[in-house]
Amino acid sequence: MSLTQGTSTSTRAAAVVAPGELRADPDKRGRARESRRQVKSTKSSKTMFLLILPFLILVFLFSYLPLAGWVTSFYDYRPALGMSGSEFVGLQWFEMLVSSPTQLRQIGQVLTNTLAMSFLGFATSLLPVFFAMLLNEIRAPWFRNSVQTLTTLPNFISWVLVYMIAFSLFSTTGLVNSVLHDWGIITAPIKFLDTDQHVWLTMLLWSLWKGLGWGAILYLAAITAIDPALYESARIDGAGRFQIMRYITFPQLMPTYVVLLVLSIANMLNNGMEQFYVFQNAFNKEYIQVLDLYVYNIGITGNSLSMATAIGMLKSLISVLLLVAANAVAKRARGTSII
Incomplete structure (x- = not known):
């Protein structure tokens, strides 16, 4: 009986000493805390990866897998065969x-149309x-929400319906x-629509009407992410609403604007084709045909899928080079890159 009691006493003593030793060893306690933190971080990383996995699969299926079709540019492709x-x-279509x-x-004319529309987009990118900024200054919430809703809705209207409105x-x-x-x-x-006069300006105005609210x-x-203390300090110093917009809101929006501008430069050759496809006719086709529409007309209307693939392949490679160049310029100007 005494031996059992002695053993129990020794066990309890060891149990009492162990926490003391742990408290006395800060390195061991730090390693245990770090281990728990790593396990928790690993679980969180796995959860986040599982959340984005469906989107990665979609990107692969719709953005990377179709690149296998570039091989068509090296063949005289016939859908029936x-x-x-x-x-x-080989390189026949490129030659x-x-x-x-x-x-x-x-x-050359197609590239002129494409670059003209892109540069007009850059020129109006600050709108x-x-x-x-002006919408943010509206004090009446009901009026601000109404204006924002009315200017955003056109973005959800297809270009076919936009052309019906224009017609x-x-x-x-x-x-x-x-x-x-x-x-x-x-x-x-x-003849507002059946003319080759001011085609670029007309397309720009329709694009602005459709996308201005959405872009804002x-x-x-x-x-909303700007520090409210900046506005309070400016008001205390006597700044008016337009001065606050000029010296606080506008500079704080510039990093976001620069990132979007760099991305738009990378997409300089990608104007889309839906707008120009529905507005094209025999009178304005020469000046409205941008690169994406030209590729569509060659591949589908002209039944030359290999030539269209070759042009699309070159366009994609040039767009990647433009993105790298624009990112380098942004890094030199801002000190940070976006890719």
């Missing part, structure tokens, strides 16, 4: 792009910033011509 039955022609004077002139308003028998004729201002209808959303979110 398939890839195995089509003739391998045709630079060997034909007619092809070069056409591509969403100013619109967000109803600006065709030769549309509302605008009818009103001008009834008022005696004109005697013959004005990101800047409105950035405004």
Whole structure:
């Protein structure tokens, strides 16, 4: 009985000493805490990875897997024969792009249209910033929300419906011509849509109408992240609303604007084709045909999928180079890069 009691006493003594030793050893306690932190961080990282895994799969399926189709540019591809039955022609389609004077002139005009639309977009890229700043200054919440909703809704309207609106308003028998004729201002209808005059400006205005409100959303979110103490300090110093917008809100939005500008420079050759496809006609086709629409017309209308793939492949490679160059310029100007 005494031996058992002695053993129990020794065990309790060891149990009492062990925590003391742990408290006396800060290194051991720190290692235990660090181990628990690493386990918790590992579990959190695995959870975050599982959350983004579906999106990574979608990016792979829709952005990277289709790159396998670039092999079509090295074949005289015939859909009826398939890839195995089509003739391998090597760099023939790439050589045709630079060997034909007619092809070069056409591509030159297409690139002019594409770059003109892109530079007009750059020139008006500050409009969403100013619109967000003005929208933020509206004090009545109901009016601010109404304006934001009305200016954002056009972004969710397809370009087909936008063209229907444009046709109803600006065709030769549309509302605008009818009103001008009834008022005696004109005697013959004005061809707003069936003309090659001011095509770039017209497309820019429709693009702004459709995307201005949507483009301002990101800047409105950035405004909410600005430290309110800056505004309070400015008001105490006697700054007015426009001075606050100029010296606080606008500079604080510039990092966001620069990032979006760099990304838009990388997409300089990607104007999309939906807008230009629905607005094109025999009168304005020469000036409205941007690179994406040109690739579509060659591949689908012209039934030359291999040539269209070759042009699209070159466009993608040039876009990557533009992104790297724009990122290098941004890093030199801001001290940090975005990729």
